[in-house]
Amino acid sequence: MNPILSCHDIIVDFDGFKALQGVNLDVHHGEIRFLIGPNGAGKTTLLDVICGKTKAADGKVMFQGVDLTKRREHEIVRHGIARKFQNPSVFTELTVFENMELSIKQNRNLFSVMKAKLTADEKDEITAMLERTDLLDRAYDPAGLLSHGQKQWLEIGMQLLQKPEVLLLDEPIAGMTGAEREKTGLFIQEIAEKCAVLIVEHDMDFVRNFAEQVTVMHEGKILCEGSMEEVQQNELVAEVYLGREAKVC
Numbered sequence: 001m002n003p004i005l006s007c008h009d010i011i012v013d014f015d016g017f018k019a020l021q022g023v024n025l026d027v028h029h030g031e032i033r034f035l036i037g038p039n040g041a042g043k044t045t046l047l048d049v050i051c052g053k054t055k056a057a058d059g060k061v062m063f064q065g066v067d068l069t070k071r072r073e074h075e076i077v078r079h080g081i082a083r084k085f086q087n088p089s090v091f092t093e094l095t096v097f098e099n100m101e102l103s104i105k106q107n108r109n110l111f112s113v114m115k116a117k118l119t120a121d122e123k124d125e126i127t128a129m130l131e132r133t134d135l136l137d138r139a140y141d142p143a144g145l146l147s148h149g150q151k152q153w154l155e156i157g158m159q160l161l162q163k164p165e166v167l168l169l170d171e172p173i174a175g176m177t178g179a180e181r182e183k184t185g186l187f188i189q190e191i192a193e194k195c196a197v198l199i200v201e202h203d204m205d206f207v208r209n210f211a212e213q214v215t216v217m218h219e220g221k222i223l224c225e226g227s228m229e230e231v232q233q234n235e236l237v238a239e240v241y242l243g244r245e246a247k248v249c
């Protein structure tokens with residue numbers, strides 16, 4: 001099966017410091033792919049390049065025949081790549097429903113955003129998303145009153161309303177309770193039925209429970225790829241994690 005997203009020889013240069021040094025990564029439709037590695041390995045920088053936040057000095061990110069490195073952030077979103085950053089950035093004064101409404105209206109042009117009301121189909125879509133994110137009973141509460149985990153689910157729901165083909169998540173379970181982590185993992189599995197999910201994560205229990213494929217990064221390069229069991233047995237991986245805060249075992 002051809003990959004839906006392919007990074008080819010990505011180099012990122014921050015004033016002479018090469019944060020990415022020729023990264024190659026393929027992500028397939030319906031895949032849950034975890035990116036792990038010690039602090040500073042380049043994981044977030046790779047997500048930043050894919051979504052257009054950071055420009056690569058060299059290399060290509062190919063998605064459905066389009067080189068995303070030539071596109072701006074908002075164009076990349078329109079092509080079908082959604083990015084959820086680490087901290088929730090919902091509009092806390094607006095209700096949960098209104099947050100979702102804003103997200104669904106981003107699919108329209110500016111004139112219709114200002115003029116039009118939600119269509120019946122759009123209302124149904126929001127209601128379905130409120131159910132998927134388990135926020136139906138909070139629909140008319142200000143988003144600021146939600147728990148941290150619920151804010152994260154709201155924001156993921158808002159991204160999904162854009163109907164992405166690839167969802168990028170940066171440490172989605174940071175700050176969540178154990179129950180919220182489990183629920184998030186199950187939600188990600190459900191999302192992956194229709195959309196590839198690429199996740200930067202440090203929590204090895206979570207990776208072990210929900211990873212299909214794991215890519216290990218170190219010092220701006222891909223160190224190895226495989227199932228969690230395979231990467232755990234890799235000596236190089238054990239070496240780069242040795243003596244560091246996060247252990248892959």
Ligand SMILES: Nc1ncnc2c1ncn2[C@@H]1O[C@H](COP(=O)(O)OP(=O)(O)OP(=O)(O)O)[C@@H](O)[C@H]1O
Nearest residue numbers: 014017019037038039040041042043044045046200
């Ligand atoms: N805008 C920037 N300017 C200069 N250096 C940067 C910039 N952004 C990131 N870096 C550096 O690039 C390297 C990779 O950073 P990145 O955040 O991608 O790592 P990471 O693997 O996501 O780490 P962590 O797990 O700690 O979040 C780090 O050494 C970081 O200090």
